[in-house]
Amino acid sequence: MFAIFLNALAVIAGSAIGALARPRLNPKYINVLNTAMGLAALVLGVQVALENMNKTQYPALFIFCLSLGGLLGTVLHLDERMLKATQRISSSNLSEGILAGVLLCCIGTLSMMGPVMSALYGDDTYLMTAATLNLVTMIVIASQYGFGVALTAIVVFAWQGGIFLLAKVSQTFISEELVGEVCLVGGILISAAGLGILNIKDCKTINLLPALLMPFLFYLALHLIR
Numbered sequence: 001m002f003a004i005f006l007n008a009l010a011v012i013a014g015s016a017i018g019a020l021a022r023p024r025l026n027p028k029y030i031n032v033l034n035t036a037m038g039l040a041a042l043v044l045g046v047q048v049a050l051e052n053m054n055k056t057q058y059p060a061l062f063i064f065c066l067s068l069g070g071l072l073g074t075v076l077h078l079d080e081r082m083l084k085a086t087q088r089i090s091s092s093n094l095s096e097g098i099l100a101g102v103l104l105c106c107i108g109t110l111s112m113m114g115p116v117m118s119a120l121y122g123d124d125t126y127l128m129t130a131a132t133l134n135l136v137t138m139i140v141i142a143s144q145y146g147f148g149v150a151l152t153a154i155v156v157f158a159w160q161g162g163i164f165l166l167a168k169v170s171q172t173f174i175s176e177e178l179v180g181e182v183c184l185v186g187g188i189l190i191s192a193a194g195l196g197i198l199n200i201k202d203c204k205t206i207n208l209l210p211a212l213l214m215p216f217l218f219y220l221a222l223h224l225i226r
Contacts, residue, residue, distance in 0.1 A: 018142025069211025
């Protein structure tokens, strides 16, 4: 669990460094960083989605996950709740920064297989590498949105900690196939966040976040049936 704490601390440290650098940055440089972040998220999301789409055993599953997750998020008004919550902290579009941080820090092999490897084999290599990447990622994000994006650390800790505990309880439930399905859905959400950062299309990505839970529910149902 130490490496999971380290990932959360890396998010906070990166946010602090980026926030300290922000006042010294000319607005035109912040705009450049914003564009770079949006393009990076867009390309990274497409790459993650395509890579895992070739591995999936259920080619249509991600469509159902996005549809059902999006409907659930819309019914729960997640985007409105997130906006109201972040406006209490900052007048800027903080929710966009937190969303980008959550997706970039939580979705991927390192952040998902890391807790599994740590729980089952005591190997923290993946998690240590993820912490380094999270530090750099949050420096860039905080330089645009401020220290408020440090709230991402709570989600990162809960996400990685939840996967760690799940792997401890059921060693057969967490599989590479399940990780691949979550990464496929997550890659699409990262791309959607990139489109929002670039002001190309507001995909209401926050409302789509429950889609990340749908592969877990699907594989849980398969596990119980078998």
